Amino acid sequence: MTLKLRNLSVLLILGTTILVLAALSGTASAFKEILPGGELIYPGVGIDTVRIGEPLPSRLPSLLEKSIAERRIVIHVEGSRKAVERITILSPDYALARSQIRVRVNTFDEVLRYYGSGIVNNQDGRQTVQFPTEGMEFVFSKRSGLIEAISVFSPLRPKIRIQQYRIFKDQFKQSR
């Protein structure tokens, strides 16, 4: 038993030395850089600091305030609840999350390639593609073929039919 433990201690010393070296090398390792990103647009949700369905924050980042003042971002607020209803982005400073699609950078084809087919409309010399269930709309310039505006709004949800409620009518009639 003593002999076995002696061998074990030798192994332990060797192992620990390796571990210490590994630990020290780990301490020295540097993390990779996070790329600084501008604000992102989330379909059906809003942008980093302003969210659809929520009131407009009392304090906005200076860059966003500037963008609103210069009408590079238009925020539609619903009257009674003062909740944000729709955000229209006309500036290339903002990119859609994941796809990184931007105004005046990406084209109609690139949008369809990433998001699949949407509802295409041609009106007033403009082409629009709507994704109602995602809660976003793109407006394209006919001349350049690039995105002119990206709008995000509350997505269209599957509706409950009255027949579905009726199945549980007794429960719906009761008080809480």
Next chain:
Amino acid sequence: MGETTNQNVSSETGDTTQPTADKIPVKFDLTPFLDIMKSVGIVIGSVGSIAAIFLWIGYAIIVARLRAYNLYGIVRYTDEYTTEAGYQFFQDMFTFFQDWKVVLLFIAVIIAIIITIPVGPFIGSKINPQPAKGIKCFFNIFVIIRQQGLNYLIFSTLAISACLVLVTNLPAKKLYSNIFEQEQLLSMLVEECKSGPLLFAPRKGADKKANTFQKIFYNELSKSEKPTREWLAEVLAELNPEDRSDIRDKIIKFQQEFEIRESPDFNFNGDFDKSETYRTLLNIRLSSKLNVELPRRIDKTLADIHMLLGRILTSEEGESFSTLVAYTANNRPVNDSIQELGLYRENVEVFFDHKDSHTANIIDDLKKLRTFNFGQFFLSYAFWTLVGIFIYLVINSTRIINFKQWELGYFATMVLIFLTIIVTLPTTYGRYKYEFKVLKLNDIVFAGDEKGENPVRKKLDQLKSRDAGLYILGPTKGKEVILGAIKTTGDSAVNTPQIIMMDRETVKYMNVEPLRARDIPDIIALFRQSR
């Protein structure tokens, strides 16, 4: 601990006879005095070591965090702040006990340490304990473990595993995979919500079970549902948009469908409030609201995770997981969002029942959502094992003179493991858990700067005129460090973070405010930019 035998002590008790002791009369026996001195030495040494360890932990935490922000060598913190980092570390180790699973882990580790902690020198015994049943049999196992020296093996396994957990960066990897698991779960939930409506039916007697906050939730949900004629028309139109008939006909149709035996003629002078028709329509309306609101909140939480992940999801530059988890403060907005969603789900469940399998599946999946907590199990395990190793070293340090060669090797190994953990544990904590107290600087007044000619003031004004956010980095030593950051895109010259250092004596007062959780990721990104 029963296997220990000290040769010196046993000779004094008369177990062995030494011929010289019989011949030379002993006038003063110093042995008890030496024993007391030894005990006092151990106590003083232990207290001193604990104090040194405490200071070391504070410094290691600060250095690890400064290195992560590339501020090491630029910023120095006050000794008080460094000590506070140590306090925070110990506080967190005990705060982890709020999770009962950590308490169980702590109990298991402490029991394992008490049972197996080696107290040398190892003697062993070949005497088999008496065969026993029940609890005595349980204790016999421990006796056998110690007699056979297996406690050395188990104790070293505990120590090595704690060491491995830290050096392999396991807590960070676990957090990284957890973030992606939650992202996948939420993405799946978003798709599920699109595939069909969510149907919630009111739960009977919910009002009695609900607490104050849950009642507030219900009141908020039903706040805008006032029993007016307009409301009735709106709800009926929403319920059946194709029906173009008169409102009275719609009410009759609705009452027939839901078997409500009431007059369809309401005067709205309090009669409608108390009617079964209103109650049923209100419940339907709230259910319809939840069908929109719950998926909206799921979308929002997913968007918050995507905000945290930033460009990592789409980056082509091979971002490593470490960038994702290096800054705990980044996780806070997401954790808040996940907690809010969890609370919302709980509140919904108090008042509403989910009858269909589609809604039930979504609610069940929502229950699986977890906030991101950095390695509280791993850190607790490593910390309590470190305590065990420390006790082993203290107990055995006075006995090593009697150790055989292999046991000396074992002791040396434990010293090395102790050093590894004492270096890596605070480093890991500092790198992934600890955050500096960064404050937003609103205004600053310099001593004797009535004319506003202080060069630092000019620089700060210049930064402010370019929409820069100004931040101070907490109690730094001697100098005040201000981080100026301009987020304006398009002008690369002003995008570089500015670090301004100035003598504290020149400042008369500062107006600062705490950072909002949502601002922290931006500040961290700016720190990283300076790398």
